[in-house]
Amino acid sequence: MIENAYYSHDTHGDYDLISIGSLDLEEGGTIPDCLLAVATFGELNADKDNAILVTTWYSGTHQIFRDVYIGPEHALDPTQYFIVCVDQIGNGLSVSPHNADGANASISMSAFPKVRIGDDVVAQERLLREHFGIEQLALVVGGSMGAQQTYEWAVRFPDKLLRAAAIAGTAKNTPHDFLFTDTLNEAIQSDPGWNGGEYASNTDVAAGLARHAKIWSVVGYSTEFWKTEAWRPLGFDSMESFQTGFMEAYFGAMDPNDLLAQAWKWQRGDVSRHTDGDLTKALGRITATMFVMPIDEDMFFPVRDCAAEQALVPGSELRVIANVSGHLGLFGLQPEYMAQVDKHLKDLLATQ
Amino acid sequence: MIENAYYSHDTHGDYDLISIGSLDLEEGGTIPDCLLAVATFGELNADKDNAILVTTWYSGTHQIFRDVYIGPEHALDPTQYFIVCVDQIGNGLSVSPHNADGANASISMSAFPKVRIGDDVVAQERLLREHFGIEQLALVVGGSMGAQQTYEWAVRFPDKLLRAAAIAGTAKNTPHDFLFTDTLNEAIQSDPGWNGGEYASNTDVAAGLARHAKIWSVVGYSTEFWKTEAWRPLGFDSMESFQTGFMEAYFGAMDPNDLLAQAWKWQRGDVSRHTDGDLTKALGRITATMFVMPIDEDMFFPVRDCAAEQALVPGSELRVIANVSGHLGLFGLQPEYMAQVDKHLKDLLATQ
Numbered sequence: 009m010i011e012n013a014y015y016s017h018d019t020h021g022d023y024d025l026i027s028i029g030s031l032d033l034e035e036g037g038t039i040p041d042c043l044l045a046v047a048t049f050g051e052l053n054a055d056k057d058n059a060i061l062v063t064t065w066y067s068g069t070h071q072i073f074r075d076v077y078i079g080p081e082h083a084l085d086p087t088q089y090f091i092v093c094v095d096q097i098g099n100g101l102s103v104s105p106h107n108a109d110g111a112n113a114s115i116s117m118s119a120f121p122k123v124r125i126g127d128d129v130v131a132q133e134r135l136l137r138e139h140f141g142i143e144q145l146a147l148v149v150g151g152s153m154g155a156q157q158t159y160e161w162a163v164r165f166p167d168k169l170l171r172a173a174a175i176a177g178t179a180k181n182t183p184h185d186f187l188f189t190d191t192l193n194e195a196i197q198s199d200p201g202w203n204g205g206e207y208a209s210n211t212d213v214a215a216g217l218a219r220h221a222k223i224w225s226v227v228g229y230s231t232e233f234w235k236t237e238a239w240r241p242l243g244f245d246s247m248e249s250f251q252t253g254f255m256e257a258y259f260g261a262m263d264p265n266d267l268l269a270q271a272w273k274w275q276r277g278d279v280s281r282h283t284d285g286d287l288t289k290a291l292g293r294i295t296a297t298m299f300v301m302p303i304d305e306d307m308f309f310p311v312r313d314c315a316a317e318q319a320l321v322p323g324s325e326l327r328v329i330a331n332v333s334g335h336l337g338l339f340g341l342q343p344e345y346m347a348q349v350d351k352h353l354k355d356l357l358a359t360q
Numbered sequence: 361m362i363e364n365a366y367y368s369h370d371t372h373g374d375y376d377l378i379s380i381g382s383l384d385l386e387e388g389g390t391i392p393d394c395l396l397a398v399a400t401f402g403e404l405n406a407d408k409d410n411a412i413l414v415t416t417w418y419s420g421t422h423q424i425f426r427d428v429y430i431g432p433e434h435a436l437d438p439t440q441y442f443i444v445c446v447d448q449i450g451n452g453l454s455v456s457p458h459n460a461d462g463a464n465a466s467i468s469m470s471a472f473p474k475v476r477i478g479d480d481v482v483a484q485e486r487l488l489r490e491h492f493g494i495e496q497l498a499l500v501v502g503g504s505m506g507a508q509q510t511y512e513w514a515v516r517f518p519d520k521l522l523r524a525a526a527i528a529g530t531a532k533n534t535p536h537d538f539l540f541t542d543t544l545n546e547a548i549q550s551d552p553g554w555n556g557g558e559y560a561s562n563t564d565v566a567a568g569l570a571r572h573a574k575i576w577s578v579v580g581y582s583t584e585f586w587k588t589e590a591w592r593p594l595g596f597d598s599m600e601s602f603q604t605g606f607m608e609a610y611f612g613a614m615d616p617n618d619l620l621a622q623a624w625k626w627q628r629g630d631v632s633r634h635t636d637g638d639l640t641k642a643l644g645r646i647t648a649t650m651f652v653m654p655i656d657e658d659m660f661f662p663v664r665d666c667a668a669e670q671a672l673v674p675g676s677e678l679r680v681i682a683n684v685s686g687h688l689g690l691f692g693l694q695p696e697y698m699a700q701v702d703k704h705l706k707d708l709l710a711t712q
Binding site for chain 2: 182183184186187188190194195200216219222225227229230232234235237247251
């Protein structure tokens with residue numbers, strides 16, 4: 009393990025680190041002590057039927073949900089629901105390459121095993137059942153890689169969730185997404201400071217992380233985001249200051265190996281692994297009421313890809329979110345984004 | 361200068377290297393002996409009114425036009441027109457960082473001066489007038505950076521061309537394009553083998569050029585190109601073999617400094633430099649009959665950006681090309697691409 013102050017209570021507020029024990033992984037290998045970072049909001053009711061699981065995206069943590077998505081003014085209302093936000097494995101708060109120590113010392117840094125979306129979902133199900141006694145969820149919701157986990161939940165454990173919302177993500181990762189993620193990985197791995205994953209500090213990989221941040225700027229927003237200078241209302245006075253002050257600052261604080269672990273997982277998300285590659289059959293298993301919620305300006309989870317999957321989910325609805333920020337609209341950069349998300353999630357939660 | 365076998369008659373067929381003498385540049389600096397690579401097709405008629413200028417894009421040369429766009433079966437028909445294809449400065453055939461020697465020895469490699477789109481157009485106009493005696497063009501046509509040159513011609517020399525066709529490119533480069541090009545540049549410049557521009561061979565920068573090629577794959581095509589495996593009819597049996605066999609092979613043969621010189625120019629293409637930043641005023645100067653021809657799946661010269669500029673060109677038409685390959689449809693990868701280009705260019709050439 010190495011130190012990284014970003015992954016701390018100072019920057020991420022309250023959360024618990026809960027062990028679900030040893031986790032055997034789909035690719036082989038084991039996480040000896042699978043520690044999950046968990047933030048909860050609201051109270052579980054006596055019937056234990058008001059629980060919502062929130063899953064996290066690449067680079068994201070529970071923090072963005074706490075700050076942007078969850079609150080009494082939102083659909084994810086802690087006065088009504090018990091909201092459990094589980095940080096994905098490898099995100100730097102849950103067990104991850106950079107923080108693996110103690111019982112996990114053997115899987116530290118470059119020794120971290122390959123983790124799949126399915127491993128996260130198995131871990132989350134175990135956590136909810138064993139730690140909270142939750143057998144069925146009112147909703148699973150997540151964006152991007154969180155949508156991958158949402159689809160995985162709905163296909164793997166159809167009886168364990170009543171509703172599902174996949175925001176800006178797919179059930180089966182696309183070839184374009186795979187290539188895009190490759191370019192992110194290569195930006196990091198080409199930095200001599202990365203050193204095959206055995207660096208002393210994330211700052212050794214600062215140049216690679218900055219290049220990685222710039223590729224995000226090109227594919228993560230939209231052409232119109234940049235043309236309309238949509239960064240200006242966010243408090244920046246130039247494209248350059250937004251790039252350095254927001255994008256480089258955001259990714260530059262993170263751990264390179266943690267990002268790579270998440271990226272490997274992202275590239276291979278695919279619920280059709282349950283059905284010998286038959287996506288129609290896999291999505292046909294879903295019994296949850298599902299909303300598929302792409303963002304109209306998303307350059308790498310385009311509406312057409314999400315709509316094609318939605319058409320395969322029985323009884324589902326396509327709810328397109330209009331947002332100039334494209335994929336990174338997930339950050340909730342414009343108020344109209346959350347207004348739409350809240351509307352759709354409220355509609356979904358109102359279904360019986 | 362350094363040797364690079366890619367930039368030769370062996371791979372680029374017949375072309376002439378024509379000196380237009382010394383060229384003073386917009387950014388200051390001078391090209392002592394401005395050598396332009398020029399390929400011509402057809403015969404100039406006695407009235408000298410059948411000349412068409414074809415301009416080249418980033419990484420491109422006259423070769424792609426000769427092989428794909430020009431022929432008796434195409435709108436660019438050498439039995440009717442005298443077609444002059446001028447390789448842009450920095451493209452490796454015309455005077456460029458890697459080939460600057462003799463009178464240009466002082467601007468070799470990292471000493472190459474900054475060249476703008478306007479410098480190319482001034483050089484081309486001088487070439488056409490002094491070398492061929494051409495005072496007015498029947499058409500200027502180009503794609504991507506070639507479209508930038510086309511717009512520059514139409515704004516700078518409105519009386520010197522009757523028609524203009526800008527394919528998949530803009531009059532004023534967009535912020536998103538600027539960032540995208542940055543990521544291409546950074547892929548090259550982050551390779552230790554680049555060495556500040558002073559390498560002994562382009563192969564010293566092979567890793568950087570390969571990363572650069574992969575970023576092109578992500579932004580240069582479309583999500584649908586990859587999803588529908590549109591590379592398969594091109595003779596490849598996997599995404600990986602297309603990436604290595606086509607994209608890496610294409611860019612890997614090129615000179616890093618030459619690509620960087622073109623990229624710098626691309627990032628700063630802007631006809632509103634003629635009108636104190638007033639794009640409406642600049643495009644209002646155009647008297648040529650103009651077709652603006654974006655590609656519907658283009659991820660970085662999207663139709664909406666091209667259409668916004670087209671609306672500012674008096675009497676122009678928007679002709680959208682449908683092509684799954686996105687921007688790199690410019691290569692003519694699908695037969696339906698050239699059919700549309702030919703249709704539009706024939707319509708344009710038929711205007712009085």
